[in-house]
Amino acid sequence: MGSLRENAYPGKLFIVEGIDGSGKSTQLDLLHKWLVSEGFLVVFTEWNSSPIVKSTTRRGKLRRMLTPVSFSLIHAADFASRLYMQVIPALQAGAIVLADRYVYTAFARDGARRLDRAWLRKLYAFAVEPTVAFYFDVPLDEAIARIMEGRPALKYYEAGMDLGLSRNPAESFRLFQGLIKNEYDQLNREYSMVRIDATLPLVAQQRLVRQIVRPYLDGAVRLENTGIQNALKEHTLSGRYLDEVRLRERSAG
Amino acid sequence: MSTPRFYGIRPPGIEDQPFPGRLIVIEGTDGVGRSTQIALLREWLEGRGYAVVPTGFRRSDLASRGIQRAKRGHTLDPLTLNLFYATDFWDRLERHIIPALRAGMIAMVDRYIFSLIARAVLRGVPRAWMEDVYGIALVPDRVFYLDITVEELVPRVVNTTGLDYWESGQDYLRGQDLYHNHVEYQRALLAQYRTLAAEFGFQVIDGGKPIGTVFRALQAGIEEVIEGMAPMGVGAAVRDESLDSAPVAPVVLPAGPKPESAAVEGEAPTAASPFLREAVLPEKGLRPPPS
Numbered sequence: 001m002g003s004l005r006e007n008a009y010p011g012k013l014f015i016v017e018g019i020d021g022s023g024k025s026t027q028l029d030l031l032h033k034w035l036v037s038e039g040f041l042v043v044f045t046e047w048n049s050s051p052i053v054k055s056t057t058r059r060g061k062l063r064r065m066l067t068p069v070s071f072s073l074i075h076a077a078d079f080a081s082r083l084y085m086q087v088i089p090a091l092q093a094g095a096i097v098l099a100d101r102y103v104y105t106a107f108a109r110d111g112a113r114r115l116d117r118a119w120l121r122k123l124y125a126f127a128v129e130p131t132v133a134f135y136f137d138v139p140l141d142e143a144i145a146r147i148m149e150g151r152p153a154l155k156y157y158e159a160g161m162d163l164g165l166s167r168n169p170a171e172s173f174r175l176f177q178g179l180i181k182n183e184y185d186q187l188n189r190e191y192s193m194v195r196i197d198a199t200l201p202l203v204a205q206q207r208l209v210r211q212i213v214r215p216y217l218d219g220a221v222r223l224e225n226t227g228i229q230n231a232l233k234e235h236t237l238s239g240r241y242l243d244e245v246r247l248r249e250r251s252a253g
Numbered sequence: 254m255s256t257p258r259f260y261g262i263r264p265p266g267i268e269d270q271p272f273p274g275r276l277i278v279i280e281g282t283d284g285v286g287r288s289t290q291i292a293l294l295r296e297w298l299e300g301r302g303y304a305v306v307p308t309g310f311r312r313s314d315l316a317s318r319g320i321q322r323a324k325r326g327h328t329l330d331p332l333t334l335n336l337f338y339a340t341d342f343w344d345r346l347e348r349h350i351i352p353a354l355r356a357g358m359i360a361m362v363d364r365y366i367f368s369l370i371a372r373a374v375l376r377g378v379p380r381a382w383m384e385d386v387y388g389i390a391l392v393p394d395r396v397f398y399l400d401i402t403v404e405e406l407v408p409r410v411v412n413t414t415g416l417d418y419w420e421s422g423q424d425y426l427r428g429q430d431l432y433h434n435h436v437e438y439q440r441a442l443l444a445q446y447r448t449l450a451a452e453f454g455f456q457v458i459d460g461g462k463p464i465g466t467v468f469r470a471l472q473a474g475i476e477e478v479i480e481g482m483a484p485m486g487v488g489a490a491v492r493d494e495s496l497d498s499a500p501v502a503p504v505v506l507p508a509g510p511k512p513e514s515a516a517v518e519g520e521a522p523t524a525a526s527p528f529l530r531e532a533v534l535p536e537k538g539l540r541p542p543p544s
Contacts, residue, residue, distance in 0.1 A: 005528060052326060053333065056319030056340070065315050069264045069343045069389055074316070077336035084330035114265040122385035126332060126528035 004103065004129035011091030012216050013128060015102040018136035019177050019184065020158075021143030022198045023205070025100050027136065030206045031213065032098055039222040043090040047101035050081035061157050068113035071157070075106055076123055083127065091128065094221035103127045104135075104191070108183035112176065113163060131216055134209065135188055138198035140181055144174055254354060254394050260366075261388015267351065274354035275478055276391060278365040279471075280450075281399035282442055283420045284410035285460040286467065287363055290399070293468050294475065298359060302484030306353040309363030313344035324419070331376040331425075331529065338369050339386055346391060357485065366390045367398075367453065371445035375438070376425050377532040395478050397471055398450045399460030403440045410435070425532045441533050 007013055014031070016024035028044075035042045048054060057074050060066040066074070090097050103124045110120050148170070156162065159169045160176025188195060194212055196205055232239050254272045263269070279287045295305045311317040320337050323329050350360045366387040374380045410416060416431050418424065422438030423431065450457050458470045 005526075008526075050333070052323045052329065053319065053337070055322070056316055056337075059319070060315050063314075065344070065348075067266060067343075067347055069266075069347065070315060070340055073336055073340040073343055077333050077340060080330065080332040080336055084332060085328055116262040116264075119262050119385070119388060122382070122388075125382055125385070 004124070004127050007091065007128050007131060009088070009091035009128075010094040010221075011097060012131040012220060013087070013091060013097045013099065014132050014134070014213060015099040015104075015130045016134045016136065017101060017104045017108075017184065017187075017193065018138065018198065019140070019143050019181050021146040022136035022138040023146075023202070024134070024136040024198075026202065027134070027196070027205055027209055028098055028100050030202075031209055034206075034210060035096055035098075035213075038217075040217065041090075041093070041095040041221045041223050042098060043086060043095045044098045044100070045082050045086050046099070047105055048075065048078055050078040050085070053078040053081050061155070064156060064162070066157065066162070068110065068115050068162075071113065071162075072106065072110040072115055072120070072123070075110075079103070079106070079124070080126065087128065096217075096220055099130070102130060102133065104133065104184070104187050104193070107187055108180045111183040111186075112160070112179035132212060133191065133193045134212075135184065135193040135195050136198040136205075137195050140174070140178055142199065143177065147173075257351075257354075258392040259388065260390050260392060261385065264389045266347070272351070272354035273357040273482070275359045275482060276350065276354060276362065276393040277359060277475060277478060278362045278367075278393040278396040279399065280364055280367050280396055280446065280455065281460055282368075282401065282406065282439060282446065283417065284406055284413060285399045285401045286409075286464065287399060289464060290467060290471055291361055291363055293464075294471060295361060297472065298361075298475070298479075303479065303482075304353075304356075304358040304485045305361050306349060306358050307361045307363065308345050308349050310338065310368075311341055312349075313341040314348070315344040316341035331373060331378050335369065335373050335378060335383070335386075342366065342369070342387075343389065351391070357483070359479070362393070365393065365396065367396070367446070367449045367455075371442055371449060374445055375422065375441055375533045377530040379528070379530060382528075395474060396453065396455040397474060398446060398455035398457050399467065400447070400450070400457050401443070401460040403436055403443065405461040406439060406443075407436060 014028075016028045018024040032042060032044055048057060053074065057066075057078060060070065060074060087097050087099070106124060107117070107120050111117055154169045154173050159173040160179075161169060161172050163172070163176060163179075165175040166172040187193065196208055198205065200208075228239070228242075231237075254275055256269060256271050257263075257267065259267075279291055281287050291307060295307060298305050311320050316337055320334075320341060323334065323337060350362065353360045366383075370380060370383045370387070373383050410420075416435045420438070421431055421435035422441075423434060426434045426438060428434065449455070456474050458467055458474075460467055462470075
């Protein structure tokens with residue numbers, strides 16, 4: 001099978017993978033906050049979020065026009081766009097890049113949609129190998145229970161309805177997630193992923209994650225102290241509108 | 254077309270059954286006269302009772318608008334653009350072309366994967382990767398390539414559409430001189446087409462000749478392709494038994510870039526090298542503009 005391109009840039013790339021409901025995004029978010037508080041230069045990217053591609057993906061999903069191949073290609077376009085616009089420049093600048101889902105998500109989902117595995121690996125041959133790929137392993141039943149608790153309705157492609165596994169969305173979702181989990185199990189054998197037991201308490205998982213990340217942080221770029229904390233303290237301000245500023249900066253970028 | 258053959262893999266969802274229709278591709282650079290010829294061929298074929306389904310780049314329901322929007326912006330890398338085009342290609346293949354072939358029609362395709370490969374290679378995308386991605390493409394019954402020299406091409410383009418930003422390589426070439434870049438870009442592009450024509454066995458037609466001459470050459474080629482094919486309404490839907498027993502020759506893509514073309518293709522990537530190669534910059538494009 002294919003391999004990814006070695007990361008020859010000064011920055012580090014940490015990515016999280018796992019089926020829906022594995023808690024990977026929560027763990028990445030906790031890692032993100034910690035790295036920022038430690039003063040590191042951190043860039044975050046998530047699956048299916050390229051400003052120039054996501055409207056096409058959305059169109060295809062809403063109108064149910066996507067077939068396994070077009071589903072795969074449009075997600076690869078989204079990935080390429082984020083890789084070249086966000087990830088690689090940040091790695092060149094020595095940043096720590098955090099990615100919520102990476103190529104393995106495409107391998108798992110598109111593999112579950114019966115696309116040729118070797119073809120998928122060639123398609124993503126341009127991807128940079130992560131410094132560490134975390135896989136949050138959770139039993140299927142627990143993941144499903146977590147998802148069903150907080151979600152009003154499953155979307156068509158999210159539930160894998162296009163595979164024709166079942167006409168009941170909840171049942172289809174369960175079968176689809178099971179197929180994806182099988183793909184992930186194979187990926188864990190094929191690539192060196194760090195498996196985290198996602199049934200452990202949140203804090204215990206995060207402790208593990210930080211322990212694994214820490215050795216890679218030597219020499220990572222830290223932001224100059226901007227003095228924002230001192231300014232807030234001196235003027236007894238909470239800084240509650242600062243998030244808005246960051247959001248605006250991000251959407252403008 | 255007998256049993257459908259693909260350059261690389263058979264994508265999921267495409268049955269292994271013979272298609273009674275024909276897939277005909279017209280390749281060539283912008284301004285060579287592809288659309289004119291396709292318009293004439295369509296009328297001619299329809300007059301003989303064949304149903305013709307025309308298609309070309311950016312005509313998919315799924316991706317055409319997205320591509321247009323992306324090209325208007327200024328943050329588009331060559332891989333994303335390529336994968337956008339690949340999405341557009343596949344959407345048309347699966348939802349326009351293959352249904353037409355199944356129904357016994359002639360799919361007349363204005364540019365196929367080869368134009369996409371030629372353009373991408375000039376912009377530094379590895380050719381081997383393009384061929385891998387387009388392993389999902391259906392092998393056409395025939396590819397006609399309308400060849401032309403830059404000297405013949407440029408006056409035609411100036412006379413019709415004018416010089417286009419992308420067709421002049423302005424997105425990656427240096428300098429502001431649109432005319433100069435157009436000439437050099439098209440020269441490099443035509444060289445790519447000719448390489449592909451030789452490797453993939455296109456029927457090459459001199460597109461520099463008068464329209465009527467080119468049309469006659471295309472007609473003669475198409476006569477061969479549609480031989481034995483029933484026009485619509487005369488039993489086109491009836492299964493042609495001879496197709497079932499037709500031998501299926503495996504399609505083998507030519508091996509990767511040859512050493513002598515290394516200047517164009519770039520060196521084989523090592524694991525840590527950047528994925529994209531140096532773009533092909535026409536030698537003259539590197540010179541400072543004359544003062």
